[in-house]
Amino acid sequence: MEERLKEAPCGLISIDHNGCITEVNNRYLSWMGYREEEVIGKHIETFLTKVNRMFVHTYFVPTIQLHGTVEEFYINLTNSAGESVPFLMNARRYMQDGVPVIDCMFIQMKQRIDYEMELRSLQKTTEKAYKDREEAFAQLEKIYLEIERKQDEILKMNDELLKLSNTDKLTAIPNRRFFQEELERHMERYSRKGTVFSLLMVDIDHFKKVNDTYGHLVGDSVLIQLAEVLTEEVRSEDRVARLGGEEFVVILPQTDAEEAIEQARRLNKVVENTKWETIDRLTVSIGVSTFSESDTESTILNSADQALYQAKASGRNCSIHFQEVL
Structure with missing residues (x-):
């Protein structure tokens, strides 16, 4: 590696x-x-x-192989002390x-942590000011305003980071990270209440x-247009996400196997009959599965x-439930 890259600020x-x-x-x-x-x-993987x-196997590897680049990929690496660093x-x-080579550039997400540390410092100052209210009332007021400002900044930063980490950059729909959290939430609900749900794995035919x-x-x-079509055609309680590449997933709450395959076949027809902005025709293939007691993530x-x-x-251009594969 060149000497200037050895000492690069990232x-x-x-x-x-x-x-x-x-x-x-x-x-x-x-x-x-x-x-x-x-x-x-x-x-x-030693450091993941x-x-x-x-995430690396299901999103990073397919994306880097398909497009040659990956941008703004949120990842945690383990340092020598065993700590997770974002x-x-x-x-x-x-x-x-x-021979294929992948160059990776890392930027630490320290700003949010720095803001939180600064807020804690201000809170300690506030506690000290409370003990000597009469002498430091003016300073206390100033500190209150500063705390409010910092809290607003942190809330805004949290909202932006959450949106960034949960949204697919290209299609503006939820990404794999969001899907993973939703899947865990539905699995937990199934464990507590036995509420059935299904998944649709949607893949564009001949996308290459x-x-x-x-x-x-x-x-x-x-x-982008397929993401819009899927989002418009599912129910309000359903969740559409992009897994990466040309693959999408739909979580169908309170949906059994029969209902799920019916919904999938309806989407097949909708996609086939959609007027596409840049191509003449498009179809998708859909794999369907329904969560059961023996299932895991x-x-x-x-x-x-x-x-x-x-x-x-x-x-292709059809839907099959996993029960049909058995």
């Missing part, structure tokens, strides 16, 4: 096609408390939490001597052909994925 690592770290700069090592020999040659490993990551995939024929800008336009997603695979193998 963390930099390079990953080979096997996911192993080949280069790392001093800023990253300083932030995380590692020596270079403790990082080089290690698989990137269990949840982040899933970052925003941008990545780019390129070929070096015929759309990109190859019309270009990625048209492909992005198709993704992994199995319900795997069931929908297997059903989707069967729908693709059955000629």
Whole structure:
């Protein structure tokens, strides 16, 4: 790695096609408390939490392979003390001597933490002012105003961070992170009340052909319009999210297997009959799964994925429930 990159004001690592770290700069090592020999040659998953490993496999890897870049990816890495450190990551995939390499840039999300520390400091000052009210009343008033201002800033920052972390940048609909939280919430409700729910895994048929024929800008336009169509066509209580690439998911609360497959087939027809802004025709394949007592977060997603695979193998532009795959 070039000397100026070694000392860059952001963390930099390079990953080979096997996911192993080949280069790392001093800023990253300083932030995380590692020596270079403790990082080089290690698989990137060594430094990821269990949840982040899933996000990397299900969103980061498919996106970087399809588009060559990933922007504003929220990720937590583990430092040498075993602590989780939040970052925003941008990545780019390129070929070096015929071998794919991924360069990753990390920016620490410290601003929010700094604001919270400053607020705590102001609160301590307020407590001290209370003890000597008569002598410091004017200062106390000033501190109150400052606390209110900082609280407003933190609330606004929290709203922005929450929206950023839960919204897909391209389509402006909920992203995988939001979907994961919704899935956990419905699983917990099922555990407490036995409230059934189903999933629709929606994948665009021959999307690579759309990109190859019309270009990625048209492909992005198709993704945006499909997100709008799905959102408009489902019920108000349903939740549509983009998993990544051309794959979307719909959570159907209080929906059994029969109702879910009926809804999926209706969406097949809606998409097929939609007038698309940039292409003549589009279809989707849909895999359907319904949560049961024996399911986990992994199995319900795997069931929908297997059903989707069967729908693709059955000629596309159709919907198949996992029960039909068994």
